[in-house]
Amino acid sequence: MREEDKTPNDKDKKANYHDISLSDEHEANKRNQESKDSFLMHVLNTITKKGLDETDSGVCNMKDDIEDERGNWSNQVEFFLSCLAYAVGIGNVWRFPYKCYKNGGGVFLIPYLTMLFFAALPMFYMELSLGQFGQLGPNKVFGKIAPIFRGLGYGMLCVTMYVAIYYNVLIAWCIYYTIAGFTSRLAWADCDNWYNTPDCYTPDFDRSCEGIFEGAATWWNNTCVPVEQYCQVHAHMDGYNHTHCFQEAESAFISLASLHSRVSPAEEYFHRNMLMMEGDTDLENMGCINWRLVGCLLMSWLMVMGCLIKGVKSAGKVVWFTALFPYVVLVILLVRGVTLPGATNGIYFFLMPKWEKLADVNVWADAASQIFYSLGPAFGGLITLASYNKRDSNCQRDAVLIALANSATSIFAGFVIFSILGFMAEELGVDVSEVVEGGTALAFVAYPTAITKLPISPLWSFLFFTMLLTLGLDSQFTMVETIITAIYDEFSYLRNHKSTVVISVSLLGFVLGLPMCLQGGVYLFVLLDWYSGSWSLIFLAVLELFVISWIYGTDELLQDIKTMGIYQNSVINFYWTFCWKFTSPLLLMCVLVFTLADYKPASEGDYVFPVWANVIGWCIATSSIVIIFPFAVYEYYKVRKYDWPRRNLIECDYIWRTHTRNMCTAVSTRNSVNPMDRKESRCNLLSTQDRSCNLVSSQYKLGRSEQVILSKLPA
Numbered sequence: 001m002r003e004e005d006k007t008p009n010d011k012d013k014k015a016n017y018h019d020i021s022l023s024d025e026h027e028a029n030k031r032n033q034e035s036k037d038s039f040l041m042h043v044l045n046t047i048t049k050k051g052l053d054e055t056d057s058g059v060c061n062m063k064d065d066i067e068d069e070r071g072n073w074s075n076q077v078e079f080f081l082s083c084l085a086y087a088v089g090i091g092n093v094w095r096f097p098y099k100c101y102k103n104g105g106g107v108f109l110i111p112y113l114t115m116l117f118f119a120a121l122p123m124f125y126m127e128l129s130l131g132q133f134g135q136l137g138p139n140k141v142f143g144k145i146a147p148i149f150r151g152l153g154y155g156m157l158c159v160t161m162y163v164a165i166y167y168n169v170l171i172a173w174c175i176y177y178t179i180a181g182f183t184s185r186l187a188w189a190d191c192d193n194w195y196n197t198p199d200c201y202t203p204d205f206d207r208s209c210e211g212i213f214e215g216a217a218t219w220w221n222n223t224c225v226p227v228e229q230y231c232q233v234h235a236h237m238d239g240y241n242h243t244h245c246f247q248e249a250e251s252a253f254i255s256l257a258s259l260h261s262r263v264s265p266a267e268e269y270f271h272r273n274m275l276m277m278e279g280d281t282d283l284e285n286m287g288c289i290n291w292r293l294v295g296c297l298l299m300s301w302l303m304v305m306g307c308l309i310k311g312v313k314s315a316g317k318v319v320w321f322t323a324l325f326p327y328v329v330l331v332i333l334l335v336r337g338v339t340l341p342g343a344t345n346g347i348y349f350f351l352m353p354k355w356e357k358l359a360d361v362n363v364w365a366d367a368a369s370q371i372f373y374s375l376g377p378a379f380g381g382l383i384t385l386a387s388y389n390k391r392d393s394n395c396q397r398d399a400v401l402i403a404l405a406n407s408a409t410s411i412f413a414g415f416v417i418f419s420i421l422g423f424m425a426e427e428l429g430v431d432v433s434e435v436v437e438g439g440t441a442l443a444f445v446a447y448p449t450a451i452t453k454l455p456i457s458p459l460w461s462f463l464f465f466t467m468l469l470t471l472g473l474d475s476q477f478t479m480v481e482t483i484i485t486a487i488y489d490e491f492s493y494l495r496n497h498k499s500t501v502v503i504s505v506s507l508l509g510f511v512l513g514l515p516m517c518l519q520g521g522v523y524l525f526v527l528l529d530w531y532s533g534s535w536s537l538i539f540l541a542v543l544e545l546f547v548i549s550w551i552y553g554t555d556e557l558l559q560d561i562k563t564m565g566i567y568q569n570s571v572i573n574f575y576w577t578f579c580w581k582f583t584s585p586l587l588l589m590c591v592l593v594f595t596l597a598d599y600k601p602a603s604e605g606d607y608v609f610p611v612w613a614n615v616i617g618w619c620i621a622t623s624s625i626v627i628i629f630p631f632a633v634y635e636y637y638k639v640r641k642y643d644w645p646r647r648n649l650i651e652c653d654y655i656w657r658t659h660t661r662n663m664c665t666a667v668s669t670r671n672s673v674n675p676m677d678r679k680e681s682r683c684n685l686l687s688t689q690d691r692s693c694n695l696v697s698s699q700y701k702l703g704r705s706e707q708v709i710l711s712k713l714p715a
Contacts, residue, residue: 070135070488070495071311072388078316079389080398083128085323085474086385087375087406090170090443093471096370096410097417098438101350103366104357109411111358111367116407119368119587122579123377123541125399126548126557131386132395133560133660137485138380141387142544143631144656145552148649151631152547155540156380157486158624162532163379164479165509166525168304169516171476172296173444174469176274179296181461188269189452195272198222201262203428216241218256227256234259266449274444276519283613287519294517298510303473304480305506309499311484312388315477322470322477327409329467330416336460337419346422349432350414365594368587373533374406378541381478384485392565392668417447424450443468480505523604523613530602531617536624538592543628545585551650554580556657563661565668 073079100108134141138153180187187193191200198221205219216227216239227239237245237254244253271277276290307318337343357363376382386395418432424446425432437446451460484505488495516524548557554577562568602609602617609617639648 070388071313072390073312073316076390076393076398078312078319079385079393080402081319081323082312082316082385082474082478083382083398083402084405085319086381086478087402088323088326088409088471089374089376089475090468090471091370091374092406092410093413093417093468094439094442096374097350097414098436098442099366099370100411100414101418101436102438103360103363104354105349106351107353107355107357108363108367111364112371113407115364115368115587116371116403118579118583120371120375120377121399121403122576122584123545124375124382124403125396125576126545126580127377127382128386128389128395128399129557129561129564129566130548131383132389132391132393133564133664135387135391135660136383137387137482137489138383139486140489141383142547144653146547146650146652147635148632149543149547149551149628150635151628152540152543153380153383153486154627154631155536155624156378157483158627159533159537159540160379160381160479160482162528162620162624164476164483165512166516166528166532167472167476167479168300168509169293169297169513169521169525171300171303171469171472172293172513172517173274174465174472175296175299176293177444177448178462178465178469180274181458181465183458186448186452186457186461187273188266188448189457191265191268193265193269193273196265196268197263197272199261199263200265200268202265215239220260230256231259264445264449266445266452269448270444275522277522278519281520282607283520283523283610285520286515286523289514290517290519290521293521294514297513297517300473300476301506301510301513304476304509305502307473307477308481308484309502311498312481315481318477319474322474325470326467329463330409330412332463333460333467334412334416334419336454337416337423340419340423340426340454342422342424342426343419344422346418346420346425346432347415349422349436350418361594362598365591365598368591369538369595371407372538372541372588372591374410375403376475376478378537378544379479379533380482380486384482385478387485390667391664394566395564396561396566417442420447420450424453427453480509523607523609526604527602527609527613527617528620531621532624534621535592535595535599536621538588538595539625542585542588542592545580545588549580549585552652556652560657560661560664563664563668565664 073082100106100112103111130141131137134144136144138156140153142152143150191202191205201219205224206217209217209219209224212224213226217224218227218230219225220230227241227245229239231237231239231245234245237247239245244255245259246252247254274293276287278287281287307315338347389395421435422432425435428435435446435450436442447464448461451457451464454460484501487501487505494501515521518524548554557580558568558573558577601611601614635649638644639646
């Protein structure tokens with residue numbers, strides 16, 4: 001029907017229908033808008049409840065319930081000392097001096113400091129700022145930044161848990177040696193003990209053989225024998241002097257020590273007395289339990305438990321001693337060491353530059369791994385320590401000072417160690433290179449041997465091992481606190497049962513460490529040390545840098561830092577951004593590649609671990625990476641189940657971030673001496689609802705459903 005043929009009634013009906021349709025659409029839009037307004041008000045009310053109250057004076061006073069629940073450091077010094085104590089560990093004493101000597105002496109400082117400023121320091125600061133801003137442990141903060149990478153924090157916790165188990169066994173060894181030093185004569189000074197074998201040897205034995213026979217003589221099988229006889233029995237060679245045989249066929253001189261296993265008293269004390277190892281002890285013959293080590297392990301966990309029983313409040317008091325005492329001992333040992341004969345030779349040997357080493361890629365890889373493991377990023381410990389910081393603390397200043405202090409401590413410890421080793425070489429009449437050891441061999445064999453040459457040796461033994469004990473406890477405090485904090489963040493109701501949680505974690509750690517108290521337990525110790533925090537830790541660090549720098553964004557991180565009131569300018573921001581996005585990940589990826597390329601099966605001395613043990617080691621190493629995937633699958637499942645946008649998997653929790661930025665801004669300006677800053681802070685707080693409304697509205701514009709926004713509300 002044409003329009004002009006319609007009757008007036010038809011036209012009126014159509015107009016009425018049109019009016020009804022418009023009215024229905026208007027009502028639907030109105031109801032929809034009311035629903036959205038109601039939802040927005042629900043969101044804003046939720047945010048406001050987490051927000052700010054005004055004091056009677058009219059100036060805003062922060063009421064951060066989360067901070068109150070978590071607790072804070074009593075003051076900034078305690079946080080600084082805790083971070084310093086965590087960074088400066090046993091590795092600064094027993095690993096850095098050896099690596100410096102092995103990789104070119106003083107030349108090693110060039111790649112070492114380069115890696116510090118372009119790889120380790122930026123990551124150190126990034127984790128401190130991340131923890132301080134978020135006020136969350138590693139198991140929660142990455143889920144806020146990019147939900148699909150929520151498992152990254154749990155991977156860090158896996159590494160920390162593995163290291164904490166065997167690290168306290170190392171502390172138990174230090175306790176054993178500390179107690180053993182309470183005697184008039186150190187037990188590892190000679191070969192007159194029940195556990196010594198005929199292979200036990202000291203240079204004094206050779207001196208006692210002088211003049212007994214015509215020609216040279218040496219010590220063998222608990223008696224003096226002519227060198228001629230010794231050389232004939234062991235290698236069918238002629239005797240030359242009291243240190244060498246002569247091989248006529250090749251016109252070569254062969255050292256007597258290379259023909260027969262000679263073991264120092266300190267080495268036999270370490271293996272046969274403290275560890276109670278036998279000649280056939282290995283991973284397939286672990287032997288019986290060493291109850292003395294069990295007692296020392298129990299003492300070490302009781303120390304950790306006692307210091308963490310009240311959280312950071314009690315730990316913060318302890319670090320005043322444990323963080324500073326090692327420096328007192330290092331100064332005492334250095335003053336004593338440089339006054340000994342041969343000390344200058346040792347120090348020269350430590351710093352003697354070998355410029356050709358700069359062209360060796362392995363030297364640069366060693367430098368990067370040394371400073372990386374020393375500062376300790378990617379363990380989750382730095383994030384945890386900073387999460388107890390006040391929101392307006394200057395963690396940028398702390399990061400720089402701690403990194404520099406850590407490196408200075410390593411270099412200073414090198415002077416201490418090599419001054420004593422130089423004296424030891426002088427006493428033995430050998431080159432310094434023949435007495436240099438690294439790792440446990442330095443701490444429990446080489447250095448104890450050197451101590452026996454000093455007057456009042458029990459005193460120096462006590463000081464040295466007490467220093468190692470406090471260095472180890474500092475790092476252990478942070479690792480265990482990281483695990484405990486993760487438990488609190490996961491199950492917040494347990495904060496009301498702190499003593500129970502700390503005791504339970506300590507008891508579990510003690511039980512898991514018991515297998516390493518068997519006669520062959522040192523092989524389990526080496527296995528965990530070899531695999532738990534090696535390439536997998538570097539992989540987690542690279543992944544963390546990728547998530548923060550390229551997914552979350554360095555601009556957003558710098559904005560977070562700005563809200564905490566930390567000083568910034570264009571030069572500083574460029575340095576941090578360039579390192580976070582480029583130099584740190586690239587350098588760590590190079591270290592990762594070299595670590596995997598240089599892989600060797602686990603070994604301890606001449607004993608190479610069987611294949612099945614290395615398979616277990618690889619399972620330990622990969623577990624901290626594999627754990628990321630179940631959390632990623634779960635987050636993807638949630639997105640599919642609720643039909644959320646896929647980009648929600650890699651986008652931060654905007655409401656959490658805005659709420660946190662508002663809190664940081666309020667705190668950083670509240671204590672400002674400038675009245676205008678305080679007024680601005682008050683205005684900012686009064687406009688929280690407006691900013692939150694804009695935030696939630698922008699989420700609607702991006703197509704996010706109500707479930708998505710509700711899922712991002714603060715817990």
